[in-house]
Amino acid sequence: MAAGFWKRHENLYHAITNWKVIFGLSIFLMIVLLAIFGPMISPYDYEEFAGPPYIPPSSEHFFGTTIMGRDVFTRTVYGLRTTLLVGFIAGTIATVIGCVIGFLSGYYGGRLFDEFLMMITNIFVVIPQLALLIVISAFLKVRGIMVMSVIVASTSWPWLARAVRAQTLSLRNQEYVNLSRISSLSVPRILREDIASNMFSYVFMAYIQQFNGTMLATVQLEFLGLGPTRGVSLGLVMQTAVNWNGIQLGMWWWAIIPGFILTILITALYFVNTGLDAAFNPRLREM
Amino acid sequence: MGRYLSKKILVYIVTFFLAVTINFIIPRMMPGDPISSLVSRFSIMEGGREIIEQQLTLLFKLDEPLLVQYFKFLKSIFTGDFGISIMQFPRPVTDIIKQAIIYDILLLLPAIILSYIVGNRLGALSGVKRIADNFMMPVFYFLSSSPYFWMAGVVAFVLGVKIGKFPISGAYSATVSPGFNWVFISDYLKHWFLPFFSLFLVQLGGWAIGMRNMIIYERSSNYSRYMEALGASDKLIRKYGYRNGVLPQVTGLALRIAGLIGGAITVETVFNYPGLGRMMLNSVLSQDYFLLQGIFLAIVVMALVANFVVDIIYMFIDPRVRISFSGEV
Numbered sequence: 324m325a326a327g328f329w330k331r332h333e334n335l336y337h338a339i340t341n342w343k344v345i346f347g348l349s350i351f352l353m354i355v356l357l358a359i360f361g362p363m364i365s366p367y368d369y370e371e372f373a374g375p376p377y378i379p380p381s382s383e384h385f386f387g388t389t390i391m392g393r394d395v396f397t398r399t400v401y402g403l404r405t406t407l408l409v410g411f412i413a414g415t416i417a418t419v420i421g422c423v424i425g426f427l428s429g430y431y432g433g434r435l436f437d438e439f440l441m442m443i444t445n446i447f448v449v450i451p452q453l454a455l456l457i458v459i460s461a462f463l464k465v466r467g468i469m470v471m472s473v474i475v476a477s478t479s480w481p482w483l484a485r486a487v488r489a490q491t492l493s494l495r496n497q498e499y500v501n502l503s504r505i506s507s508l509s510v511p512r513i514l515r516e517d518i519a520s521n522m523f524s525y526v527f528m529a530y531i532q533q534f535n536g537t538m539l540a541t542v543q544l545e546f547l548g549l550g551p552t553r554g555v556s557l558g559l560v561m562q563t564a565v566n567w568n569g570i571q572l573g574m575w576w577w578a579i580i581p582g583f584i585l586t587i588l589i590t591a592l593y594f595v596n597t598g599l600d601a602a603f604n605p606r607l608r609e610m
Numbered sequence: 611m612g613r614y615l616s617k618k619i620l621v622y623i624v625t626f627f628l629a630v631t632i633n634f635i636i637p638r639m640m641p642g643d644p645i646s647s648l649v650s651r652f653s654i655m656e657g658g659r660e661i662i663e664q665q666l667t668l669l670f671k672l673d674e675p676l677l678v679q680y681f682k683f684l685k686s687i688f689t690g691d692f693g694i695s696i697m698q699f700p701r702p703v704t705d706i707i708k709q710a711i712i713y714d715i716l717l718l719l720p721a722i723i724l725s726y727i728v729g730n731r732l733g734a735l736s737g738v739k740r741i742a743d744n745f746m747m748p749v750f751y752f753l754s755s756s757p758y759f760w761m762a763g764v765v766a767f768v769l770g771v772k773i774g775k776f777p778i779s780g781a782y783s784a785t786v787s788p789g790f791n792w793v794f795i796s797d798y799l800k801h802w803f804l805p806f807f808s809l810f811l812v813q814l815g816g817w818a819i820g821m822r823n824m825i826i827y828e829r830s831s832n833y834s835r836y837m838e839a840l841g842a843s844d845k846l847i848r849k850y851g852y853r854n855g856v857l858p859q860v861t862g863l864a865l866r867i868a869g870l871i872g873g874a875i876t877v878e879t880v881f882n883y884p885g886l887g888r889m890m891l892n893s894v895l896s897q898d899y900f901l902l903q904g905i906f907l908a909i910v911v912m913a914l915v916a917n918f919v920v921d922i923i924y925m926f927i928d929p930r931v932r933i934s935f936s937g938e939v
Contacts, residue, residue: 446625448865449917453872454890454909455632461894461902462636482865539757543876546759547891561760565880570766570778579767582760589755590748597751 343598350591361400369401387576399581402557409471410538416476418530425487432492447481460549524603535589622914629910633903693900703904713885721809729817737825753815758873762808762880779882805881824855864920
């Protein structure tokens with residue numbers, strides 16, 4: 324029974340037994356758990372002056388305290404929640420936009436509609452995302468999590484649209500797609516059943532990458548002070564550290580640890596992606 | 611060649627107009643009426659009221675129809691008039707941008723070129739040698755996963771504070787005055803190194819990963835196998851693989867420029883480096899909208915020029931593009 328299941332889902336078997344996937348996924352889960360349960364472990368509040376200022380990590384303050392005496396661990400785990408949430412929502416929206424544009428553009432490849440969609444995509448590829456985000460957020464006086472996610476997503480989809488389009492272009496002239504077309508199936512159905520389902524693994528990996536990208540964009544905005552207007556975020560923790568000369572004062576626990584956790588998280592997802600890539604592409608599996 | 615370029619140029623022109631339009635629309639769409647807050651802030655300054663009113667009639671012209679406003683806005687952009695900065699009152703925005711953009715170019719250009727060269731070399735090595743690969747790939751993943759400003763923080767902490775060899779704030783010391791002499795240049799280079807190095811490190815990872823994957827891909831291709839079967843040396847196969855692998859990397863260059871320019875904004879903030887990025891942030895903080903708009907446009911133009919240069923380079927190094935797009939086939 325079990326053997327039969329794995330035979331049918333060979334890719335899945337290769338995916339979950341790949342060491343890179345296991346390694347990356349465990350780190351990812353650990354950090355997600357930290358974001359979920361961290362605030363419960365910590366006895367302090369993120370705005371509270373929890374102890375004496377300027378102390379390095381200790382058993383009382385896991386990541387030390389800031390120059391004002393706030394607990395860095397508490398701020399980091401609360402901030403992690405915000406950043407992960409914004410990255411996740413934005414990444415999801417951006418993946419959906421990128422896939423829809425990519426599928427349509429690829430399916431109608433070469434026609435005016437495709438040219439038009441690619442024109443828009445190429446414009447967004449050229450404009451530096453962060454600069455555009457700064458201009459938009461600078462004029463928004465109140466920024467909640469949802470608003471943040473939407474503006475980050477609205478600038479993150481272009482590369483995915485281009486990649487999905489290229490894949491769709493190569494699938495669209497396959498025999499079975501032509502057969503569906505001759506059988507006069509509707510375009511949404513062809514896109515869904517013939518094209519999207521064959522690109523599932525690709526889109527899934529692109530989703531992970533998109534999540535990485537939106538998290539990076541989000542944290543950069545937060546660092547510039549243009550993150551969510553309420554609460555604390557990972558970028559904000561580092562912004563205060565830099566603004567209060569945390570680096571000059573040698574307070575690495577304040578200026579470096581919060582970003583280190585995010586970097587590790589993104590690296591872990593990178594590992595998952597490479598592992599999945601190897602699992603889904605037999606040619607890479609040999610390597 | 612003409613068709614390829616003209617299509618690209620069309621995209622760039624449309625992008626430019628879109629950027630101008632964004633500048634035009636956003637202050638008009640946003641809640642909170644930034645213009646009235648501008649007027650009230652200006653009226654405190656001496657003679658400010660007249661200047662701001664003149665500015666506002668020039669740039670916003672709110673009593674006229676929207677389309678007329680738009681065309682007048684375009685006209686002022688094309689005559690190089692971006693208004694007057696509030697932060698550094700009464701300096702023209704164009705003046706501030708001209709001064710700041712030099713720092714950006716001197717930071718970005720070496721970072722792009724050097725990370726491209728070194729990253730591709732390391733990536734190619736990693737794609738060939740298994741042992742090197744196991745060591746280097748995690749490092750490359752880590753580098754390319756780092757937010758630019760975080761890398762800047764790490765570099766500043768390690769090289770600037772712990773080792774203490776490099777200054778971590780500003781573009782030159784307060785004690786030296788800018789000029790073409792050795793004292794200034796060495797001081798400038800010392801301040802330049804850390805921001806440059808942060809950008810370089812993050813970029814390096816991405817290039818290396820891309821090149822490694824390309825090399826692995828090329829080595830499993832038919833021509834490599836054929837050469838192997840003919841008994842060609844490993845070195846020769848590698849050389850051909852590298853040359854083929856470089857091409858997609860140049861396309862990647864166009865995609866990365868936008869990200870790198872964005873990253874520079876945050877890195878300049880960490881190092882208090884007086885380029886466009888820090889100016890942009892300052893303009894946001896002090897609600898200097900004319901300056902913000904001007905810098906946004908300058909950054910977009912910078913990205914457009916860079917992309918255009920990459921297009922031209924690509925056309926020269928890839929004969930397939932040259933031929934297929936010129937309609938010779």
